[in-house]
Amino acid sequence: MNEQALFVVQRISAAMLAPMVLVHLALILIAVEGGLSAEEILSRTRDNVGWALFYGVFVVSAAAHAPIGIRNILREWTRLGWKAIDGLAMVVCATLLVLGMSAVIAVF
């Protein structure tokens, strides 16, 4: 993926994450009101396609957005070459995707 495409992906993912983070924070506040237990969380998420889709898109957006930013940070703050930087960014992307999607699937 060239720099232009990475730039566009990072901006679009940021635009998606901004409202999604707010929804996520609001959900945390509302969910805690009634007590926070595994049963309570699972009753909300189990078989709920809407929340699964919401958090699925959330994870994909975060997995796309964060590594591109980390790539820039590594370029500015380390002496690593582009190959190493791109490799590390891919590792971060894969880690976020696997961990995030595992969590989404686990509570669905």
Place this chain on the structure above:
Amino acid sequence: METAKSLRVRVWRGGESGYWAEYAVAARDNQTVLDVVTEIQRRHEPSLAYRFACRVGVCGSCAMTVNGQPRWTCRTHVRKVVHDGQLTIEPLRNLPRIKDLVCDLEPFIDTWQRAGAIFQGRSDRNDPPQKVDPESISRKQADAALQCINCGVCYSACDVVYWNRRYLGPAALNRVWTLLNDERHSEHQGTFNKAFSRDGCSSCHSHGNCARFCPVELSPASSIAGLKKMAFRGYKARLAHE
């Protein structure tokens, strides 16, 4: 008119490694920082190296860092920057230091080459001059970004250049913006691709130091923002639209 007061002037001596030398220079009512540097060289330290040419804000060769900020010393009155009677003068940041106040501009000039900031015409001397509509949006955008004289102040002010010396920097990308808005330029796509290569315009953090310190009040930050917008619209689509 001379006053009894004097300025304490700390000046960088040496190259990458060196030391601060301090000089007492007479404070005058009308005095630029370049006047101060010249006085030090003429009366205190003949071996002091510094650059200047026009002395009136045309050439940009006297740019230095004064009290931590990049400036044209010929257009900077001492009274506007002096702090507690003290001036600190050193070479421009982000460039290799050659000697005293002189830095090597080669890395800065290189960025213009790497950014593809070179005009390629469509016609030759046998063709009639190409007509350009001065009222077109693209021409107005190009006009707003012209008048750069390559002084390196924005390059020195840029924090991204400080962090990443491979970054193309504000001046070269500003020039790219003028070329991409110039309908006479024939290498639009190639120029755009170079500007958006690694360490190109997507590395800009939009801090705006380039616009804040540009002595001719250009806004390379706005030009780079324009380049970033082009990434969304797709450069070919934009040309077709026009």
